[in-house]
Amino acid sequence: MSKLRALWATVCLTAPLLTACGPVDSNVAHGNREGVLHINNGSEPQTIDPHIISSVPGGQIAWALFEGLVTLDPGTLEPMPGVAERWEISEDQLVWTFYLRDNARWSNGDPLTAEDFHWSFLRALSPAIGSSFAEYLFPIQGAREYFAGELDDPADLGVQVIDSHTLELTLHQPTPYFFQSLATFSSSMPVHRATIEAHGEPFARYTGWTRPENIVSNGPFVLSEWRMQKRLVVSKNPLYWDQQNVALEQIVFHPIDSESTEDRMYRVGQLHKTDMVPLAKIPEFLQSGNPEYRQTPMFGTYFLILNVERAPLDQVKVRQALAATIDRELLARSVLHDSVLPHRGIVPRGIAGYDPELPLPYDPEEGRRLLAEAGYPDGDGFPELEFIFNTSENNRKILIALQQMWKNELGISVTLTNMEWRVFVDKLDERDFQGSRLGWIGGFVDPVMFLELMTSDNVSNYSGFSNEVYDEIMRVLVPEAETPRERLKLLEEAEVLALKQAPYIPLYTYTDRYMIRQNVKGFPANLIKYYNYKYVSLADPMEQK
Numbered sequence: 001m002s003k004l005r006a007l008w009a010t011v012c013l014t015a016p017l018l019t020a021c022g023p024v025d026s027n028v029a030h031g032n033r034e035g036v037l038h039i040n041n042g043s044e045p046q047t048i049d050p051h052i053i054s055s056v057p058g059g060q061i062a063w064a065l066f067e068g069l070v071t072l073d074p075g076t077l078e079p080m081p082g083v084a085e086r087w088e089i090s091e092d093q094l095v096w097t098f099y100l101r102d103n104a105r106w107s108n109g110d111p112l113t114a115e116d117f118h119w120s121f122l123r124a125l126s127p128a129i130g131s132s133f134a135e136y137l138f139p140i141q142g143a144r145e146y147f148a149g150e151l152d153d154p155a156d157l158g159v160q161v162i163d164s165h166t167l168e169l170t171l172h173q174p175t176p177y178f179f180q181s182l183a184t185f186s187s188s189m190p191v192h193r194a195t196i197e198a199h200g201e202p203f204a205r206y207t208g209w210t211r212p213e214n215i216v217s218n219g220p221f222v223l224s225e226w227r228m229q230k231r232l233v234v235s236k237n238p239l240y241w242d243q244q245n246v247a248l249e250q251i252v253f254h255p256i257d258s259e260s261t262e263d264r265m266y267r268v269g270q271l272h273k274t275d276m277v278p279l280a281k282i283p284e285f286l287q288s289g290n291p292e293y294r295q296t297p298m299f300g301t302y303f304l305i306l307n308v309e310r311a312p313l314d315q316v317k318v319r320q321a322l323a324a325t326i327d328r329e330l331l332a333r334s335v336l337h338d339s340v341l342p343h344r345g346i347v348p349r350g351i352a353g354y355d356p357e358l359p360l361p362y363d364p365e366e367g368r369r370l371l372a373e374a375g376y377p378d379g380d381g382f383p384e385l386e387f388i389f390n391t392s393e394n395n396r397k398i399l400i401a402l403q404q405m406w407k408n409e410l411g412i413s414v415t416l417t418n419m420e421w422r423v424f425v426d427k428l429d430e431r432d433f434q435g436s437r438l439g440w441i442g443g444f445v446d447p448v449m450f451l452e453l454m455t456s457d458n459v460s461n462y463s464g465f466s467n468e469v470y471d472e473i474m475r476v477l478v479p480e481a482e483t484p485r486e487r488l489k490l491l492e493e494a495e496v497l498a499l500k501q502a503p504y505i506p507l508y509t510y511t512d513r514y515m516i517r518q519n520v521k522g523f524p525a526n527l528i529k530y531y532n533y534k535y536v537s538l539a540d541p542m543e544q545k
Contacts, residue, residue: 026269027252028517032538035249037520040262040275043390043421044229044255048210050186051124054132054460055425056441056529059186061253064234064533065217066189069098069117069167070182074532075524077444079179083112083190083218083241084167093174100165105239106192107215107222114167116190121159122146123196124187128203132460133187135452136443139175148457173479180444184530192216220246220534229255240534247522247537257421259393266515272538273523274515279394282337282513292515295339296525299348300441300510301450302340302398304387308503309464310434312383317374319502323360324367325409326402328507335401336394340508346454347447347495348509353485354447356492359500364409371410379411386415387435390424395437398507428462436462439510441529447491448478454498465503470494517541 027038045058050066053059069084084098104112121140124131127149138144141158145151158170171178182188193202195216200207208214212223220243221234232253236246254271256262259278265271277285277293285293306313306322313319328342343349344358368378376382387403389395396418403414414435419427427433442449452458455474456466473494481487498504512529522536 028269028272031252031272032519032541035247035538037248037251037273037536037538038271039251039253039273040256040265040271041232041253042255042275043257045232046422046425047206048215048223048232049206050189050191051120051129051131052205053186054429055421057255057421060531061232061234062186062189063219063531064221064251065215065219065223066186066191067219067240068182068188068190069100070179071532072180072183072530074522074526074530074535077180077526077528077530079183082183083117094171096169096171096178097162098167098169100167101241102165103241104218105241107217107237107239108192108195109239110192110194110216111164112190112218113164114161115164116193117167118159118161119193120190121188122154122157123191123203125157126203129205130459131187133185135458136181136185137187139171139173139178139181141170141172177444177446177448184443184528190218192218221248221251224250231255242534246534248533251533251536257391263515271515272517272520276392276394277513277515279335279337279339279397282339291518294512294514294516294525296512297350297527298441298510298512298529299350299445299449299527300439300529301343301346301348302437302439302507302510303346304402304505304507305428305433305436305438305463306503306505307431307434307436307462307464308501309431312374312376313385313434315374316501317370318376319505320360320500321367321371321374321410322406323502323505324363324370325405326505326507327362327405329362331398331401332508335397336508339513340511342507343509344499344506345495346450346499346504346506347491348442348450350509351445351447351488354488354492356495359496360502360505367409371412376412382410382412384413384415385434386417387437388417388419388424388427388433389437390421391418399437431462431464438462441510443528443530445527447488447495448474451491451494451498454503463503465498465501467498467501470497473497 031038041057043057048058048061050062067082069082070079071082073080083100083104085101086099088097106112125134125143125147134147142151142156146157160168162168196202196209199209199214212226215223220237220240222237224235225233235250259276262274263278266274306319308314332340332342387399389399399416406412406414453460454465456471473490478490519539519541521539
């Protein structure tokens, strides 16, 4: 073998960036050429059925596959036309008339009609489906009663088909955030009736209609591949009414729940955008001014859920003791590297005119007193608690810190159990846990986004908390408030009342922290982490130099 051949063979075998004597084509490099965006979706979605989705991973995919009556401008969060090209709202703000565009089609070519929305709303509000986001349709007249099984005749629901392309929604009261509800929550998205009926009971959960070979959708993308725990791929929908303005050819959603794995994939060019950032790297990114690191405010809260039906958490003083011995400032500084805002409220900070006197500040002495009054002085005789969390290094670090705080201040032991997202959500749905972590991101900026979680009949009230006074404030007094100021005061009263009982223990207000390539356009920062994928594009990386 000649010296030149030997040298070339050595290079081919040893160079880390060469494969078959050529450069490795990373996901990012290939995607930039072909218009394929690779992003981390945080975890494997439990489902992509819009009416069953209960979490961010499924919701982010639904925004790509389906489109409701309206969408939002991702920068300003102002309403924009979706399937409805225009609308009219009555002077009393109760009757909303939507005019559907003539060229709206399902991905199989069927026309999209007002009747499709009518049937879809009935399905989303069906008690059998039990949609976690059904409540955001409750402003519609009769919707709450229909969901509760108290209204049998769909004709009594405030959803009326005027003609094939005109839909009328009648509300039971003026609702300033109704546009945002229609745009952000998947319960408002239409589904293809014939496809659902062809693959099982239409009002059953988890049938086969969402498989790639079966699904029919109406959004800017269609589902082309779903390999569980590997990737989910959506491709540009050629029948979408605005397909000429959809820049991407494909989006690949990666279900990565490990921050270190995600970080490694980003560094070697496998991702355009991450969902998280390892906590330990935040100081470095902030100090260096890394242009690919983003940290922006969010209208979201990270909190603990205490199952009030499980001993010893059925004792309010035990729950209060746990809340009073959490040092949120220390948690934010030492564990989260000042990347979050410590907060004792379930409603995030920042709403003008909303400032409740929040209960249960950090007070270890008070916490020990409460635990003693509950029958466990210095933690003596206190049974071991179990807290569950979905697999995440950040979640693990947070809960280990809390575990140590409670051990030091109260003398009690807590075990921590991590689990894959699907299993975790099932545990919450079945209320099969003692304590858990959870995060909630508002779909619109209003206190009710969070305070509804603690009403007795809310399907996302995983704590089991129930209080008649609280329910009356939320169901009767708030809707009847005569002024915005009176409404906010009632909501403040409700939050304080509930948090004194400590079914939920808020820890901090979220920030959105992620890495993103500089050539990715169309992901403007917004408070609710809303993405409108039709506007996302990949610029030539060389132009970003």
